[in-house]
Amino acid sequence: MDRIWGQACAELEQSVGPNNYNHWIKPLRLTAIDDGAARFASPTRFISDWVNRHFAKEIMAVLTRNGAPVERLRFDVGAVAAARPAAQAAAPAGHAPEAPTARAPRADLGAPLDPRYTFSNFVVGKPNELAHAAARRVAEGGPVGFNPLFLYGGVGLGKTHLMHAIAHDYQTRHPAAQVLYLSAEQFMYRFVQALRESSIMDFKSMFRNVNMLMVDDVQFIAGKDSTQEEFFHTFNALVDQGKQIVISADRAPAEIKGLEERIKSRLSCGLIVDLHPTTYELRLGILQSKTEVFRAQQPDLEIGAGVLEFLAHRISTNVRVLEGALQRLFAHASLLRREITLEVAQECLADILRTNDRKISIDDIQRKVAEHYNIRLADMMGPKRARNVARPRQIAMYLSKQLTSRSLPEIGRRFGGRDHTTIMHGVRKIEELLAEDSSLVEDVAVLKRMLEG
Numbered sequence: 001m002d003r004i005w006g007q008a009c010a011e012l013e014q015s016v017g018p019n020n021y022n023h024w025i026k027p028l029r030l031t032a033i034d035d036g037a038a039r040f041a042s043p044t045r046f047i048s049d050w051v052n053r054h055f056a057k058e059i060m061a062v063l064t065r066n067g068a069p070v071e072r073l074r075f076d077v078g079a080v081a082a083a084r085p086a087a088q089a090a091a092p093a094g095h096a097p098e099a100p101t102a103r104a105p106r107a108d109l110g111a112p113l114d115p116r117y118t119f120s121n122f123v124v125g126k127p128n129e130l131a132h133a134a135a136r137r138v139a140e141g142g143p144v145g146f147n148p149l150f151l152y153g154g155v156g157l158g159k160t161h162l163m164h165a166i167a168h169d170y171q172t173r174h175p176a177a178q179v180l181y182l183s184a185e186q187f188m189y190r191f192v193q194a195l196r197e198s199s200i201m202d203f204k205s206m207f208r209n210v211n212m213l214m215v216d217d218v219q220f221i222a223g224k225d226s227t228q229e230e231f232f233h234t235f236n237a238l239v240d241q242g243k244q245i246v247i248s249a250d251r252a253p254a255e256i257k258g259l260e261e262r263i264k265s266r267l268s269c270g271l272i273v274d275l276h277p278t279t280y281e282l283r284l285g286i287l288q289s290k291t292e293v294f295r296a297q298q299p300d301l302e303i304g305a306g307v308l309e310f311l312a313h314r315i316s317t318n319v320r321v322l323e324g325a326l327q328r329l330f331a332h333a334s335l336l337r338r339e340i341t342l343e344v345a346q347e348c349l350a351d352i353l354r355t356n357d358r359k360i361s362i363d364d365i366q367r368k369v370a371e372h373y374n375i376r377l378a379d380m381m382g383p384k385r386a387r388n389v390a391r392p393r394q395i396a397m398y399l400s401k402q403l404t405s406r407s408l409p410e411i412g413r414r415f416g417g418r419d420h421t422t423i424m425h426g427v428r429k430i431e432e433l434l435a436e437d438s439s440l441v442e443d444v445a446v447l448k449r450m451l452e453g
Ligand SMILES: Nc1ncnc2c1ncn2[C@@H]1O[C@H](COP(=O)(O)OP(=O)(O)OP(=O)(O)O)[C@@H](O)[C@H]1O
Pocket: 117, 121, 122, 123, 124, 128, 153, 154, 155, 156, 157, 158, 159, 160, 161, 162, 250, 286, 319, 320, 323
């Protein structure tokens, strides 16, 4: 068993990353393989539950590849692994050897790191360049002029991604170091559990012995008095020992309601950097980078001209939504084996586009265009065909198609009950003119800017 598990561990360390491996898989011992089930001794239920939820598939695949086909995992919770499997006993190159029990108690403290969240996958632009530079600096290790590093910003702007990237990079540079990453909620959960099990001294010593502590979403502990108290002491103990702390939150320390003043002031001692809302350029960069990754897996993927630009323009809430949209498009394209054209994208993402509509209504568009060309609003709906009225009307149709997620028939209804083919004709006409008339290009750009505020 030790030989098989030893080989499997060497592969698992590669596939799940050293941090996940050390936290979750290393404390396990394979005790038997019987009737398609691999049996493990696990020090705690928490570890076995976590492994079962996050790494079961990977473990089964690796064991099967190593000549021990398994379809299920079973765990016996209790004694910590007594013996180290063969391949683990020889520490992998660059990894400091350590006592098998040294990490075991800490194993159920942290959260796993996502192997995809690395610096190489993080696209840098104006809104996040300072946060990225600070994160890089912390990941190098050594004395850093700021402690803690406090990252904050709105939902889905890359805080967690940057924290995981720091942990991966730091761990690679300092393999023997203890990096502990967890959410503030998990911190509270562990703390309450330690109180309940009268193991608070263990809790304290485990937290105080890490080299880097990373706490995500710290706003969660606001209003939770005893957790704040413990957090404060942990924080101070680590800073006093010169250990690096990285914190993230959805807002700046001073703005977290229910957080004690002394914690706010401690959190503000280091470097506070915010991740600003994304710009069009950053969103486009992220889309291009993710598309390259998909393309590497699926080289025949065809994306029509302007699709990524359209998404970057229309989905401006957060990167998570942007990624979700792209993933849906790719799934769609690979299932239907169709090129992703602008029309396919609009159809397939109609729901996302609608909720991300920047509340620009067809009314707004008609009003702004009428004002700009000095015609009456009623002419947008009316039948007049004179060029000085018809052209602005077509521009308004074009902008309605571009800036809202309304369908052609819906737009037609809002333009005095016109047929959808009339709208399509109007949109095409403007597209053609835009290719040759630079003053129209300018007009449309000005109108867009006014509408988008
Ligand atoms: N600059 C970026 N480059 C590449 N991917 C990014 C970037 N910013 C965010 N992402 C991706 O967007 C998704 C959301 O990011 P993340 O979970 O880090 O956000 P967050 O700020 O922690 O959000 P929350 O407040 O919800 O916790 C992730 O999949 C992440 O990889």
